[in-house]
Amino acid sequence: MNKSLRVFDNVVEAIGNTPLIRLNSITRDFPCPVYAKVEYFNPGNSIKDRIALKLIEDAEKSGALQPGGTIVECTSGNTGMGLALVALTRGYKCVFTMADKMSKEKVDILRAMGAEVHVCPTNVEPEDPRSYYSVAARIAKERGGWNPDQYNNLSNREAHYMSTGPEIWKQTEGKITHYVASTGTGGTLIGTGKYLKEQNPNVQVLGIDPDGSILKHWFDTGEVKPELAKVYAVEGMGEDFIPLNYDPQYIDHLETIYDKESLLMCRRLAKEEGLFVGSSAGAAVQGVVQMKDKFKEGDLVVVVLHDHGSRYVGKIYNDDWMKEKGFL
Ligand SMILES: Cc1ncc(COP(=O)(O)O)c(C=O)c1O
The missing domain is CATH 3.40.50.1100 (Rossmann fold)
Known part of the structure; x- marks a missing residue:
């Protein structure tokens, strides 16, 4: 069997080596290319x-x-x-x-x-x-079970340091200037961000945090204020505490996004780019659009799309649910 053509002995071997796909419509008026690291190509459809x-x-x-x-x-x-x-x-x-x-x-x-x-x-x-x-x-x-505790287990960010980071570095031939990811446990942002900054300290690591999470306030002020937490609709991102996987030295900025714009961006990603994604991916691309002024000619932006839209068909991609929540 020719394993260079992605033939595997079990499903676990198919994890990783996901494609970078350029956004062509949503970022049409940007001064630089924006590539999506499309993580739904993993066998479990997520990063x-x-x-x-x-x-x-x-x-x-x-x-x-x-x-x-x-x-x-x-x-x-x-x-x-x-x-x-x-x-x-x-x-x-x-x-x-x-x-x-x-x-x-x-x-x-x-x-x-x-x-x-x-x-x-x-x-x-x-x-x-x-x-x-x-x-x-x-x-x-x-x-007597084992609790992996993805929030505080540093193997989480280490996984991204060992796989997501090196893949993005190789795929962009070291030309990446801005790395953007929605952040929850912090693994994706910190593990990948650390690897990229070690290759080139000028790479900007930009996290996307939902309104209602306490991460941005903590990052900007150093204060942990669980009382600021509110319920929001985007899934898998934002926190009401600070997981151990965070290390602020590898973050340059956290951008706040809101539910409505993020979910509508999911719909645009599907219709305009053919990328059928979950809410944190819409949030990440919404964050990229909000941060447009940070990018200039010659830059190369990579944004992570964490998961597939199939798990959200009854929500983001359902007009009744969107109307009921006031998002349409
Ligand atoms: C859909 C989705 N997006 C974003 C994230 C955030 O990634 P991380 O936990 O690595 O910060 C998660 C994590 O649970 C997720 O499931």
């Missing part, structure tokens, strides 16, 4: 396959995950999908907790992949015993 593999491999090495063991994680769905894929190929069981604002599709998909899923209320403090953080910790304790 999170990369971290799932690294989290599991590191836990196998440290002995935290034993043969036949149970993986317990709180996830907005994509990390769960990645963990489920890797777990299937290696004989582990998966139990996931999710916030109830997440798409029903995400829950169904995880269940289809053999995982046990617990849906928890969004509108409670992280310390509340009902929160998806607390429920995951409790189940891990009760069942």
